[in-house]
Amino acid sequence: STTLATLLKKLDSSLNILMVERLDQVAAESTDGWNNAGTGHAGYCELNYTPQGADGNVAIERALTINANYEISQQLWSSLVESGDLPSPDQFINSTPHISFVWGKENVEFLRKRYEKLKDHHLFADIEYSEDTQTLTEWMPLVMGERADGEPVAATRVAYGADVDFGSLTRNMVASLEKQNDFDLRLGHEVTALKKNGGNNWHVTIKNRSTGKKEAITAGFVFLGAG
Numbered sequence: 710s711t712t713l714a715t716l717l718k719k720l721d722s723s724l725n726i727l728m729v730e731r732l733d734q735v736a737a738e739s740t741d742g743w744n745n746a747g748t749g750h751a752g753y754c755e756l757n758y759t760p761q762g763a764d765g766n767v768a769i770e771r772a773l774t775i776n777a778n779y780e781i782s783q784q785l786w787s788s789l790v791e792s793g794d795l796p797s798p799d800q801f802i803n804s805t806p807h808i809s810f811v812w813g814k815e816n817v818e819f820l821r822k823r824y825e826k827l828k829d830h831h832l833f834a835d836i837e838y839s840e841d842t843q844t845l846t847e848w849m850p851l852v853m854g855e856r857a858d859g860e861p862v863a864a865t866r867v868a869y870g871a872d873v874d875f876g877s878l879t880r881n882m883v884a885s886l887e888k889q890n891d892f893d894l895r896l897g898h899e900v901t902a903l904k905k906n907g908g909n910n911w912h913v914t915i916k917n918r919s920t921g922k923k924e925a926i927t928a929g930f931v932f933l934g935a936g
Contacts, residue, residue, distance in 0.1 A: 710934030711735070711882045712785075715794070718889055725891040727926065728883075729915055731899040736879035745875050749783075752776040753807035753836070753867040759823050767822045769830070776832045783871075786878070794885040801878040807870030808848060810863075812856070817863040824865050837866045903931065 714726050732738070739745060752758050752772035761767050786802070789795040811820045817840065827833035839845055840863045846853040848866055856862060886892045895915065901923065902914035913926045 710932060711879045711886070713932055713934070714886055714892070715789070715882050716785075718886065718892070722889065723891065726886075727893045727895065727928070728886075729895050729898050729900060731897070731918065733897050734880075735883050735894070735896070736876040740879050741876035742874040743876075745873075747872045747874060748807060749779050749802075749871050749873045750775055751779040751807065751867075751870065753833075753870050754809045754865070756809055756811075756820075756823070759827070761819055761822070765822070767819065767826055769823070769826045772827065773830060773832060780832075789882070789885075795878070795881050801874045801881065803872050805870055805872045806848070807867045809865045810845075810849065810852060812860055812862045814861050817861045820863045820865060833867070835867060835869070837868070839864060839866075 710728060714728060717724050717726065748754060752775040755772070755775075758772040758775055759767050759769050760771075783802075786795060786798070790798055795801070809820065811817055821838065821840075824836060824838040828836050828838075839848075840861070842853065842856075842862065845862060845864050848864060853862075883894065887894060897918045898915045899918060900913060901916045902912070904912045906912055909929060911928045911931045913928055913931060914923055915926065916923045
């Protein structure tokens with residue numbers, strides 16, 4: 710919701726935007742840093758983005774698309790830092806390696822196939838792969854300290870991955886939006902009714918969770934940002 714509002718305001722600063730949040734603060738649920746993996750969903754380490762079919766083939770198309778989109782997100786954040794809409798990057802994004810670790814013969818074979826396909830694409834050209842226990846111990850000593858001797862293990866690593874605090878990122882974007890004209894944030898409110906009239910407008914009913922007071926709003930466009 711916050712990213713969309715930010716983009717819309719950049720495209721047309723005259724837009725009148727109302728953001729409704731049922732909690733008493735923004736980004737307190739799945740977006741919050743304590744509740745989010747923070748990988749930026751770059752596709753470097755998320756194995757579910759590269760499923761293996763019944764024929765043994767590993768599909769990488771989804772990982773490529775997600776990684777390319779993540780690069781666009783980073784470009785957006787950079788531009789917002791330059792324009793003063795976001796603070797110093799170290800307040801919401803920091804460098805950290807992205808590692809995928811597997812154990813067991815079948816999983817090791819899967820990871821090897823995944824690596825072989827990804828490394829040939831320019832977006833993943835710097836991905837590393839190893840089955841060497843000494844190398845893996847250097848990459849992740851705490852994890853390797855618990856492994857059984859002789860158990861097949863493997864890992865891939867992208868050294869320049871990032872950890873994103875999406876909670877901080879979102880709260881800073883909202884703070885910037887609140888400084889602009891025609892932007893209103895209603896905390897502690899929830900949507901109780903949503904109905905489109907005969908024209909192109911929506912009738913939205915919101916309720917103050919503290920007082921129980923309801924308010925009717927007419928909107929030309931409604932975006933549901935509840936992930």
